[in-house]
Amino acid sequence: MNASAQSALVPSAKNALALGFSGNLGNIEAYISAVNRIPMLTHEEETSLAREFREKNDLGAAQKLVMSHLRLVVSIARGYLGYGLPHADLIQEGNIGLMKAVKRFDPDQGVRLVSYAMHWIKAEMHEYILKNWRLVKVATTKAQRKLFFNLRSHKEGLDAMTPAQVDDLARSLNVKREEVIEMETRMSGHDIALDAPSDDEDDKFAPIAYLSSEASEPTKTLEARQYDRLQSEGLETALGKLDPRSRRIVEARWLANDDGSGATLHELADEFGVSAERIRQIESAALKKMKGALAAYA
Numbered sequence: 001m002n003a004s005a006q007s008a009l010v011p012s013a014k015n016a017l018a019l020g021f022s023g024n025l026g027n028i029e030a031y032i033s034a035v036n037r038i039p040m041l042t043h044e045e046e047t048s049l050a051r052e053f054r055e056k057n058d059l060g061a062a063q064k065l066v067m068s069h070l071r072l073v074v075s076i077a078r079g080y081l082g083y084g085l086p087h088a089d090l091i092q093e094g095n096i097g098l099m100k101a102v103k104r105f106d107p108d109q110g111v112r113l114v115s116y117a118m119h120w121i122k123a124e125m126h127e128y129i130l131k132n133w134r135l136v137k138v139a140t141t142k143a144q145r146k147l148f149f150n151l152r153s154h155k156e157g158l159d160a161m162t163p164a165q166v167d168d169l170a171r172s173l174n175v176k177r178e179e180v181i182e183m184e185t186r187m188s189g190h191d192i193a194l195d196a197p198s199d200d201e202d203d204k205f206a207p208i209a210y211l212s213s214e215a216s217e218p219t220k221t222l223e224a225r226q227y228d229r230l231q232s233e234g235l236e237t238a239l240g241k242l243d244p245r246s247r248r249i250v251e252a253r254w255l256a257n258d259d260g261s262g263a264t265l266h267e268l269a270d271e272f273g274v275s276a277e278r279i280r281q282i283e284s285a286a287l288k289k290m291k292g293a294l295a296a297y298a
Contacts, residue, residue: 028088035070043112050107065102066095069117073098076121083129090125097124147175147183238290245272246286253283 041049041064052061073094080090101117109116147169161169161184170177239247252263265276265283272279 028091031088031091032074035074038067038070041065041068046113047107050102050105050113053102054106062102065105065113066099069098069102069113070095072114072117073121076118077125080125080129085129085132089128089132093124093128094121097121100124147173147179234294234296238293241289241293242286246282246289249279249283250286250290 046065046068049061049065052058053065073091077087077090077094081087097120098117101113101120104120105113105116107113161180166177166180166184170180173180239250242250249268252268254262256262265279268279269276
């Protein structure tokens with residue numbers, strides 16, 4: 001089978017639901033009604049069409065095989081409606097699985113297409129459910145997937161499973177009882193919208209109101225980063241531009257203690273043997289010079 005024939009058989013997902021139909025079906029009920037009116041193929045017709053496709057790349061034959069089994073997809077999709085996902089989306093994913101099955105089907109293996117296609121149809125639906133049923137993935141390993149799709153059928157109503165039910169399910173699926181309990185907990189949870197509708201009086205109680213942090217707000221983060229840079233690299237650069245006496249005065253006055261209680265003008269005047277007014281003038285000039293150096297970090 002050449003590559004163009006393979007790619008043509010499996011169209012994009014958005015076209016999979018209305019495969020082979022002309023006109024507007026209107027809604028999912030109209031689609032299902034149309035599917036159920038398509039005649040089933042006999043074993044001989046199915047075998048003949050499958051060979052036409054495998055040996056001659058006859059896409060028309062492949063389409064007839066797909067069309068005659070669309071009702072199978074609808075039937076299987078109905079069994080997964082309990083997961084709360086749109087029926088049309090489940091059917092669409094199942095149709096993709098059906099087309100993949102037709103592309104790989106070998107009529108000489110002695111198996112009817114309906115039996116072979118069920119695996120591919122369910123596989124596509126399972127993948128879709130696992131990706132869309134929760135915002136956070138609930139099943140990643142093969143064992144977890146098997147447990148996910150068997151747990152719902154083993155539960156009786158909405159009540160939690162009893163210890164005996166947990167043990168029975170763990171034993172039948174060959175998994176740990178802790179895994180059964182964990183999966184049941186995940187499936188019992190619900191996704192919560194972070195933001196509530198704006199016209200709701202209780203919108204201030206939405207998770208976004210108490211999960212958000214002002215400290216992580218982008219402008220706050222940039223300001224904090226800029227301040228840290230100013231405190232370290234910027235301050236050291238500015239002090240490096242001062243002469244030793246000016247630096248000593250600035251450090252003694254403003255940087256000696258965290259509480260801001262630095263040396264007084266008179267204390268520094270005694271240290272350098274000049275007047276307090278002279279110390280003030282040196283300090284003022286030094287701060288002005290530092291301000292110019294710090295402007296590059298603002």
